[in-house]
Amino acid sequence: MVEPWWSDGLFFSCLGCGRCCRGEPGAIWLTRAEEKIISQYLGIAEDLFISDFCTRKWGNLSIREKINGECVFYQPSSNKCGIYEVRPLQCRLFPFWPSLLYSRKNWEKQASFCPGMNQGQYIAPDEIRKKLGLCPFQKL
Ligand code: SF4
Numbered sequence: 001m002v003e004p005w006w007s008d009g010l011f012f013s014c015l016g017c018g019r020c021c022r023g024e025p026g027a028i029w030l031t032r033a034e035e036k037i038i039s040q041y042l043g044i045a046e047d048l049f050i051s052d053f054c055t056r057k058w059g060n061l062s063i064r065e066k067i068n069g070e071c072v073f074y075q076p077s078s079n080k081c082g083i084y085e086v087r088p089l090q091c092r093l094f095p096f097w098p099s100l101l102y103s104r105k106n107w108e109k110q111a112s113f114c115p116g117m118n119q120g121q122y123i124a125p126d127e128i129r130k131k132l133g134l135c136p137f138q139k140l
Contacts, residue, residue: 005104013120018079022070027058029137034088041086096131
């Protein structure tokens with residue numbers, strides 16, 4: 001079997017710049033369990049959470065973005081996520097997404113945008129495989 005290009009592991013530590021929470025529009029997928037957890041965290045009914053904070057413009061349920069591309073939960077004054085403790089798995093797994101791990105080119109392209117990639121903590125291949133296995137929205 002051919003080893004993936006990241007078979008020696010990768011480096012990543014989030015620097016908290018918030019760039020991945022803003023910029024180009026994109027889906028922020030939600031599972032049913034996350035839908036419940038986030039609405040509970042916000043103290044609102046699930047249907048209200050869906051109508052006020054979600055969209056289906058990408059197909060499945062996704063967190064909505066503001067007109068400028070920022071996630072609705074992004075707080076510009078602090079660069080922080082307003083639902084950080086209960087943020088979706090998609091956000092927790094970044095940048096270990098199948099689409100970015102697919103090729104070094106994809107990874108490096110994203111790294112030119114995210115200053116946390118290719119520096120900081122060493123992430124071993126087994127840990128990367130574990131993250132890939134958790135990914136609810138894409139498969140490599
Ligand atoms: S762009 Fe990278 S370094 Fe900045 S907040 Fe997102 S993951 Fe962290």
